[in-house]
Amino acid sequence: MPDILLRHDSDHIATLTLNRPDARNALSIGLMQALDDELSAIAEDRTVKVVIIAGNGSAFCAGHDLRELRATPTRAAYEAVFALCSRLMQRIVGLPKPVIARVHGVATAAGCQLVASADLAVAADTARFATPGVDIGLFCSTPMVALTRSVGRKAAMEMLLTGELISAARAAELGLVNRVVAEAELAAATLALAAGIAAKSPLTVAIGKQAFHRQAEMDLASAYEYTSGVMTRNMLARDAEEGIDAFLGKRKPRWTGT
Incomplete structure (x- = not known):
């Protein structure tokens, strides 16, 4: 089995890549735990000054792994999954190093939450964002926490109530992402932003x-x-x-x- 999370360090920047491309990098329990563990280790790693979170394949992150969620339909299982997700998002916020989301494809539901939880976000001009839980009868309540701390209340409610995909340009207007660049320039633009911050104290x-x-x-x-x-x-x-x-x-x- 390939590693579901990849790490590459260079010039004081750690790039963590979600590596479940066949599942559009859905946040399985294993992937969330791996990401949480890696961020915990990075918090104590003095060689790392900035973290980039990216995704392999066609999408940044399509949210929770719904097949995994439905495989164990018990209260205890659901509570454990959402507690782990909440801990991961708080780990990102509490990390003493800036975290930049490098977004391509789609970032939906908990994937959108991951973008909103990051300190900064750079998106490809083809990227799209949504909190579409309402469409499947599962309101994006935990993604809402991060979303409402990144964008205005009415914009957040519109995303949450309609579940509609928004463009990268619209995400930038709302404050969900900082910069929108051509897809071919995404990696270089994100790295340049990270390098500028890594040069600070x-x-x-x-x-x-x-x-x-x-x-x-x-x-x-x-x-x-x-x-x-x-x-x-x-x-x-x-x-x-x-x-x-x-x-x-x-x-x-x-x-x-x-």
């Missing part, structure tokens, strides 16, 4: 990602109080001193990650 990026998600759940006054404390602690870091001194001295900074 990994400590500063980790601080910023964590603060971004935490302040987003706070009221305005609490968010400013929290981020003021974050900036104070950040200023005391060696990389902040180095970065500011390098800027003032008109030289390239030398990051240590401390």
